[in-house]
Amino acid sequence: MAELEAATAVKPTGDDRYEAVLDPHWRIGTKPNGGYLLAVLARAAVDAAGPEHQHPAAVSAHYLAAPGPGPAEVEVEVLRRGRSAAQLRATLHAGGARTVEALVTCGQLPPAGGTPYWTGVEPPDLPAEEACFPVPADDPRFPVPLFSEIALRVDPASAGFAVGRPAGKGEIRGWVRVSPAPPDPYALLVAVDCLPPATFDLGLAGSWVPTLELTAYLRALPASGPLRVRQRARLVAHDRVDEECDVWDSTGALVATGHQLAAVRLPSRED
């Protein structure tokens, strides 16, 4: 088992560059998962930010090309180093090409267990983890090695897509454990992009949805235990979908939110 910390390790080689190895275990189909790539980029950015800015707080990535697994390089530039935040740019080079570029605002995340001032986003009720549907890694139609690294259990009420009966709500939710260790900010970056596309729940399960842009906001360090994750489609139109993904820790605190714009192939009944 290639755990997330090892799979996202970066090694400084001087001159604001880092060596990385994109781990083949963290793939969806043939390509490393987008949230996993975000974690690799954020790890290099946090290293370059220095000890006063220990965590990624806001990460925005534009995906230029999907790299394969194997050796890669992260190029980092410090844009600004302030008192409460540092902003950096991190670029992933792999296979001779620039593949992902991200802007990363780093800071110090509050510890787990605080009470929010106000929230407009309540965690969904989910059946117990054991009563949810474990997503296999070795579906012969579309192998997802990622699901050997991440334990994802989908709420049966939003898993109908797997048997051709989508609920039509554009929502998939479930429990996520990213590794045997307690979750950390890098696990949250993976969590915001590890559920099946919410469009699967709209009868579009045959169509993969490559991410064009993904932004994650991390709001606190997560408590130990499984993460509760909900991915929702917002608008599906003109071969694009935007999705929001909320992640709560085991205490029910909203610890991360992702937004992504992705490409989707729609049946021709659209205008």
Place this chain on the structure above:
Amino acid sequence: MAELEAATAVKPTGDDRYEAVLDPHWRIGTKPNGGYLLAVLARAAVDAAGPEHQHPAAVSAHYLAAPGPGPAEVEVEVLRRGRSAAQLRATLHAGGARTVEALVTCGQLPPAGGTPYWTGVEPPDLPAEEACFPVPADDPRFPVPLFSEIALRVDPASAGFAVGRPAGKGEIRGWVRVSPAPPDPYALLVAVDCLPPATFDLGLAGSWVPTLELTAYLRALPASGPLRVRQRARLVAHDRVDEECDVWDSTGALVATGHQLAAVRLPSRED
């Protein structure tokens, strides 16, 4: 009246650099509005992208420092130029400092008037424009010259903050006209960041909320007429708020969505 097109004009000076003048009319207090800065950056990126990628489709900006009005320079780098999309980086230099850096995915937006495949985000019912509350530009407590350029009329049900009676829902909505001309993609970039902070509706009207990160997805060209805009707070915790802002055109089509993470000063009753 400095219209948006003139106020966001950029002039190429060669070597992927553009001159701009940050217009004093588009200020909130003493600083140019964040959505306005996004529009300046996107205009330079679209110019550099070339004629096949005419519109900004996804723009993510990290705000390093708030520039004042006056001369500025946009530095653009083409990251990738593909068939259906081009990705660029645009950096705003002003007052001798790097102030905003953005990643911009450009493409061709669909025309106004299409029907979406599916939507999970319905437009809010709003009173007629005339029945909504026009936001003044010259409030002596906090002048907002921006509101001489943008006609913003807030739904009275979400305008209670102005008289010390916030509704407590973390939501502000209203009608927006960005200029006398029909709205375009740059008007949408302004629209996703021109409402008062949704935290004003939570009794935090004394606290301004500087944007740390702002991502906008543009989904179609807007039809003529006023824009319907709704800004909602999602989580207010640990001196941060994330807000989502949806923009519908006059036909009721969702044409843009913004997400932002901003700083907010919270009363000490928080943990």
